[in-house]
Amino acid sequence: MASSTAERLQPVIEMAERAEREAARKLGQGQVLLTQAEDKLGELERYYRDYQQQWLSRGSSGVSGQWLMNYQRFLAQMEVAVTQQQRSVAWHQDNLDKLRRQWQQRNARLDGLRKLVERYLRQARVAADRHEQKVLDEFCQRLAGRRPGTE
Template sequence: MHPRLHPLTLALEVAEKECQQAHQVVLRLQHQMDAARAQARQLDDYRRDYQQRWSERFRIEGTAPILQCYQDFMARLDQASTQQQATVQRLQHHLEQAQQSLRERETRAASIRKLIERRQGELALARQRQEQKLTDEQAARMAWSRGAADSGDLALA
C-alpha cells in the first residue's frame, strides 16, 4: 500500500467498524421490535379471548360486582395494550433512526473505498508515466549513442 493511501485506509477501517456497530444496533433493535410486536399481539389475542369468554358468561349470569371486576380488568388490559403499542412505536422510531445511521455509515465507507480506488488509479497512472518517461529517455540515449557512433564511423571512413 502506498504511503499516501495510509490515512485513507485508516479512515476506511474506522468507517467499516462504525458500519459493523451500526448494523449490530439495527439487528438488536429489530429483535426488540419483533419481540414487542409479538407481545402486543399476545395481549390483543388474550383481550379478545377474555372478552369473548366473559361476554358469554354475562349472558348466562352476571352480577354487578362481577361486571365491575370484568370492566376493571378490561381497562387494565386496554392500558397494557396501549403501552405496548407505544413501545412498538418507540422501537420503530429508534429502528428507523438506526437504519438511517447505518445507511449513512455505509455511504461514507463506500465513498472512502471509491476515493482509495481513484487514488490507486492515479498512482498507477503516475507510475506508468514515470516508467514511460524512463523508457523514452533510455531510447533517446541509445539513439543518440548510435547516432554519435554512426557519425564517428563516417568520420573514420
C-alpha cells in the same frame, strides 16, 4: 504521492468500517427489539379478544355483580396494557428508523472513503505508468543514439 495518501487514509477507513459494523449491529438489535414488541402487542391483543369472547359466552348465561365489576376492571387494565404496548411498538419503530439512518450515513461515509482511496490509487498507477513510459522512452532514445553506423 497519491499512493502514500491512500496509505495514510487506511486508519480512517478502518475506523469507518468499525463504525459501520457497530451501526449495523445496533440496527439488527433494534429490529429484534421491534419484533419482540410487536409480538408482545399481538399476544396482548389476542388475550384481550379472548377475554371479550369469554364475556360474551359467560354473560349470556348470567353473571354476578362482583364478576361484572372484576371483568370491567380487568378489561380496563388490559386496554391500558395494549395502549402502552402500542406506544412501545411506535417507540421501537422510531428508534429503528433512527438506527437505519445512522447505519446508512456510516455506510455512505465508508463508501465515500473507499472511493477516495481508489481514486488516489488509480492516480498513483497512472503516475507510475507515465514514469515507466518516460524511463522507457529515454532508454530507447539512448539506445538509438548508440547504434553503430549512426555516429
